[in-house]
Amino acid sequence: MQRLKIGMIGTDTSHAVAFARILNDKQHPFHVEGGSITHAVRHCSTDFELSYSREKRFSEALSEQHQIPFATLDELERQCDAILLEAADGREHLELFSRIAAWKKPVFIDKPLALNVDEAKRIIQLAAHYGTPVMSTSALRYAAALQRQLGLIDRSAIRRVSVRCPLIIEQTQSRYFWYGIHGVEMLFALLGTGCTATALKVTEEAELLIGEWSDGALGEVRCCYDVAKPFEAIIETAExxxxxxxxxxxxxxxxxxxxxxxxxxxxxxxVPADETLELITFLEAAEQRYSERRV
Structure with a gap:
């Protein structure tokens, strides 16, 4: 297997340092083979406190702990085989991707792909136009316990799924796209595409994002105000x-x-592009329903 040189765009997220540890440190207990981060482009959003307030600290960790040099986009294009687009601000993803789409290098865009359906569609269209492979997902989709259970059941036999996750909100990132997306990724990992109707229910303890699938399956994501609540799922089949x-x-x-x-x-x-787009559509519909209930 070719050892890839990976470029990172965005140094304002804890993911940047966590990914560098796992990919670059061969002594890490969960080291992943296949490539290492060789260059990083510094980036943060000046109106997003969680972005600009942490960027220096994360950049220093990349440089001092992992000896990753900082680069320009032009240098990434020349020297890297693949790209991790890690900018924390989902509002920036379309603009950043539009600057690299023509490179035709595979790009992982960390969650969320975008903060609305129109921008998500535009990213997918740009990727298709240039023949640039794109993957976008939350890490929770591939949580070991979830994947282990998926390997043991027939997904078509699932009749109902209930997911629980914390509801943490960053005002610049809309309501459900910052943390609710983790639960929605878990839901779609279990039920796949085919959501035909959505609803929202707000209780004293949580906000429930509800969907009905074309095969009759029902799914809900319970976004809990108590952020100490763990990530969980309950799968119901006929048996x-x-x-x-x-x-x-x-x-x-x-x-x-x-x-x-x-x-x-x-x-x-x-994760097929149509599934990612349907997931973004589900989140946007929930956002719209939440806005409507406040009018």
Whole structure:
């Protein structure tokens, strides 16, 4: 397998440092083979405090702990085989991707792909136009406990899924695109595409994002105000009820990066573009319903 030189765009997220540890440190207990981050482009959003307030610290960690040099986009194009687009601000993803789409290098865009359906469609269209492979997902989709259970059941037999996740909101990132997306990724990992109707229910404890699938399956994501609540899922079939509680015995990022490295080699995303777009559509519909209830 070719050892890839990976360029990173965006140094304002903890993901940048976590990914560098797992990919670049061969002594890391969950080291992922196949390539290393060789260059990084510094980037942050000046109106997003969680972005600009942490960028210097994360950049210093990349430079001092992992000896990753900073580069320009032009240098990334010349020297790297694949790209991790890690900018924390989902509002920036379309603009940043538009600057690199013509390179035709495989690009992983960290969650969310975009903060609305129109921009998500534009990214997918640009990728198709240039023949640039794109993958976008939350690490929770590949949590070991979730994937283990998926391997044991027939997904078509699932009649109902309930996912629980914390609701953490960053004002610049809309309501559900910052943390609710983790639960929605889990939901779509279990039910796939085919959501035909959505609803929203707000209780004293949580906001429930509800969907109905074309095969009759029902799904809900319970976004909990108590942010200490763990990520969990309950799968119901005609024969059994299966609880899944996610743990970090295998770090979520390590499980994700295993999939990303295969994607970089094969140039085929394990998450089809139509599923990512439907997931963004689901989130946008929930946002719209939340806005309508406040009018």
């Amino acid at each position: 059994e009820t299966i609880p899944i509680r996610l743990d970090d015995q295998v770090p979520f990022y390590a499980s994700l990066l295993e999939k990303v490295m295969v994607f970089f080699q094969t140039r085929i995303s394990p």
